[in-house]
Amino acid sequence: MRVAVVGGGAVGVTAAHDLAAAGVDVRLYERDSELGDDRTSPREQVEGSSHRAAGLLAPRPTDAVGAEIATRSLDRFEWLADRDHRFSVEPTPQVTLVGADAEDKQAALREQVAEAREQGVDVGCHEPAEIADRFPEVDFSGVGLAAVTERAAYVTPGPGAYVAAMADQAREAGVDCWTGVEASLSHEGDGPRVDNERFDAVIVAAGGWSKRVLAPTGIQLPIKPYRVQALVSEADYAGPMVHDAEAGVYFRPHPSGLLAGDGTVPEEIDPDGWEPTGDDWFVEGALDAVRSRTGHDADADAAWAGIATATPDREPLLGAVESDLYVATGWQGHGFLRAPGTGEAIADLVLGERDPIERYDPGRFTGVPEFAVEEGMSI
Numbered sequence: 450m451r452v453a454v455v456g457g458g459a460v461g462v463t464a465a466h467d468l469a470a471a472g473v474d475v476r477l478y479e480r481d482s483e484l485g486d487d488r489t490s491p492r493e494q495v496e497g498s499s500h501r502a503a504g505l506l507a508p509r510p511t512d513a514v515g516a517e518i519a520t521r522s523l524d525r526f527e528w529l530a531d532r533d534h535r536f537s538v539e540p541t542p543q544v545t546l547v548g549a550d551a552e553d554k555q556a557a558l559r560e561q562v563a564e565a566r567e568q569g570v571d572v573g574c575h576e577p578a579e580i581a582d583r584f585p586e587v588d589f590s591g592v593g594l595a596a597v598t599e600r601a602a603y604v605t606p607g608p609g610a611y612v613a614a615m616a617d618q619a620r621e622a623g624v625d626c627w628t629g630v631e632a633s634l635s636h637e638g639d640g641p642r643v644d645n646e647r648f649d650a651v652i653v654a655a656g657g658w659s660k661r662v663l664a665p666t667g668i669q670l671p672i673k674p675y676r677v678q679a680l681v682s683e684a685d686y687a688g689p690m691v692h693d694a695e696a697g698v699y700f701r702p703h704p705s706g707l708l709a710g711d712g713t714v715p716e717e718i719d720p721d722g723w724e725p726t727g728d729d730w731f732v733e734g735a736l737d738a739v740r741s742r743t744g745h746d747a748d749a750d751a752a753w754a755g756i757a758t759a760t761p762d763r764e765p766l767l768g769a770v771e772s773d774l775y776v777a778t779g780w781q782g783h784g785f786l787r788a789p790g791t792g793e794a795i796a797d798l799v800l801g802e803r804d805p806i807e808r809y810d811p812g813r814f815t816g817v818p819e820f821a822v823e824e825g826m827s828i
């Protein structure tokens with residue numbers, strides 16, 4: 450069996466590795482010149498989201514398949530960190546904060562936490578006073594309710610290191626990696642082709658570019674790429690990962706101090722024409738939130754944007770779109786955490802080792818529905 454994987458981000462390298470490890474002849478196409486790197490913040494010219502992600506691994510799944518994918522992902526991040534010491538996973542709880550006056554958000558947070566607990570996630574709701582001693586680095590002023598996710602982590606030196614380390618595993622398993630190649634897809638009567646070469650199956654794992662990659666086949670993917678942002682600063686922070694839902698900002702420890710993010714711009718963008726630098730409003734707002742929650746008053750050393758992918762129901766598109774043509778994308782800004790499990794799931798689907806996942810079926814919508822981009826971190 451010969452399979453092509455288009456896109457060498459975290460999802461693509463994982464899927465390629467798993468297929469090759471199962472004995473499949475795999476070629477991976479990535480248009481950037483490298484598959485990952487060991488940097489703590491992204492190179493300017495690299496556009497793939499897996500390099501630009503904040504690297505927070507804090508699952509709060511609401512359904513059984515989501516829980517399975519998130520748990521498999523955490524297991525596989527740890528597995529890779531054990532095998533390749535250029536990449537590590539730093540276990541750190543995540544604290545989500547909702548304001549004292551935000552009664553609707555408090556109710557929504559309680560509901561999300563209850564759903565995640567049903568899926569076996571170690572997460573609980575707390576009054577701020579109950580956890581203030583445990584997390585002295587955080588100022589809980591104005592907080593009405595907090596949720597603590599216990600099995601959470603972030604990756605170091607940065608998310609691109611997962612891609613680099615997994616790409617090495619993929620090469621060792623026999624994947625033929627073609628970098629610096631922008632693949633063109635077609636689907637004639639006899640099956641899928643990449644650059645006019647016929648494969649038994651093709652996986653499109655091209656993140657925010659997936660709609661564009663599939664367009665020549667006539668398939669219109671219901672997905673919208675949009676900008677989200679992150680920054681690093683020298684603030685010397687060693688507390689939990691925090692998502693301040695009132696400020697719309699999250700932050701975590703980082704090798705150079707602190708990383709903060711969100712900065713969602715809820716508008717569809719052209720994946721080939723977007724602003725890669727962080728916006729001033731995002732930098733100011735994120736640093737303000739960091740100042741009020743941690744007391745650190747530091748400038749941003751670097752601020753960048755990258756692409757997240759929205760779908761009509763905020764669930765991913767994971768499965769076949771045509772005979773022997775598959776897609777794996779769309780986690781509404783949470784796709785790095787889920788990438789190893791997503792890559793594994795799409796590889797298993799191609800191998801016929803798991804049944805199609807109805808909830809994530811890319812064909813579950815009628816036509817191409819109109820929808821608004823919603824912030825992935827919203828409660």
Ligand SMILES: Cc1cc2nc3c(=O)[nH]c(=O)nc-3n(C[C@H](O)[C@H](O)[C@H](O)COP(=O)(O)OP(=O)(O)OC[C@H]3O[C@@H](n4cnc5c(N)ncnc54)[C@H](O)[C@@H]3O)c2cc1C
Nearest residue numbers: 456458460480497498499503505632656755783784785786
């Ligand atoms: C600022 C920011 C912060 C984020 N923070 C988090 C976080 O903390 N936690 C989390 O879970 N998620 C986070 N995300 C989301 C996460 O980065 C993505 O969901 C995830 O990395 C997607 O991985 P992917 O492999 O699907 O896509 P990508 O990593 O984008 O990979 C797709 C690849 O396809 C390549 N490609 C495109 N077209 C072609 C073509 N024609 N031929 C060959 N190659 C092609 C691209 O170059 C790219 O490398 C964040 C995103 C951003 C931008």
